[in-house]
Amino acid sequence: MNAVVGILGKKAFGRLKDKGVNTNSDNPYTEKVPVHNNRGEIVKYKERERPIPEELSSNDKAILKKVRRKAYKWDMSFRCCCFRSRFGWSFLIGLIPVIGDFADLLMAMYLIKSAAKVDGGLPPTLYARMFWNVMVDFGIGLVPFLGDIVDALYRANTRNAWLLDAYLSEKAKALRSGQVEDESGHSLILPGELRVQTDSRGRRPDVEMAMTQGVTPVHASRSQRQNRR
Structure with a gap:
């Protein structure tokens, strides 16, 4: 099973690149969809939760929704009139000297722990990238004031939510066919x-x-x- 999970992990990285997802600024929880009039013209856009692949188990669906929602809440739930970039509770908590940075670290690690509970676990490479994102975020946050500003823009939780999204999307794709191809083109049964x-x-x-x-x-x-x- 480890081989299949590893292959899906590699495909997840490729998926993010091919889809052109900005894992730092694209909202992982909701998306904007066009609303058309009777003539087929786009009159406005409405926001909705991003759909979750039906092929996933109830456990995986619940985890993906939870990680998406918390990442948005912690990284992008607020907007300031002074600048366009969004920020969340992670930034506000991080403003508390020392204690805030460690609290922010615990929150981010909790999100990784939640993501790791998907059926079959996470690929080691994916888990390592998530951990790296959190450590970079923590290191930036330790720099007084300026670090907090940069920390708000880095959004480790959002990056990790997109990694999980890409992995489970590839997993759902493999579940539809019941197999996955390795780098040599050989098919492996899930x-x-x-x-x-x-x-x-x-x-x-x-x-x-x-x-x-x-x-x-x-x-x-x-x-x-x-x-x-």
Whole structure:
């Protein structure tokens, strides 16, 4: 499974580059969509939550939504009339000398910990990049005053939310086909751990089935897929 997760991680980095996403300033939680009149002309734009791929498990959907929402709240929820750039609670908390910087660090690490709870975990390269973003943000914030201003513009939480978004988007794409291609063009079947589904209460049917039938969760997931076929 580690090989498949690693491949999806590499594809996630490529996805961000190909899509031209600005991971520092693009809103990870909401998007603007055009509203057309009867003649098909765009009359305005409305804001809505970014859609979440249907192929993902209930667990992955909930985590992606949570990370997106908190990243926006902590990095981009406020706007000052004096300048156009947005900022969030992370910037305000960071203004408190020393204590604020460490509190901001704990908040960012909490977000990474939440993201790592996706089914199958995060690719090591993706996790390392998230950690690096947080450490850079923390280091910048230690510089008195000027560091706080730059910190507000760096937005480590937003960067990490986009990394998770790209990874889960690639994962959803692989779930649709049931496989993923490596760099050599060879197709690898997705492990059962990446196909786990949860119900509205957060329970995992494959694990419950495994406990009652005496099989591993992976085998249970395969049995479910065979039954659906």
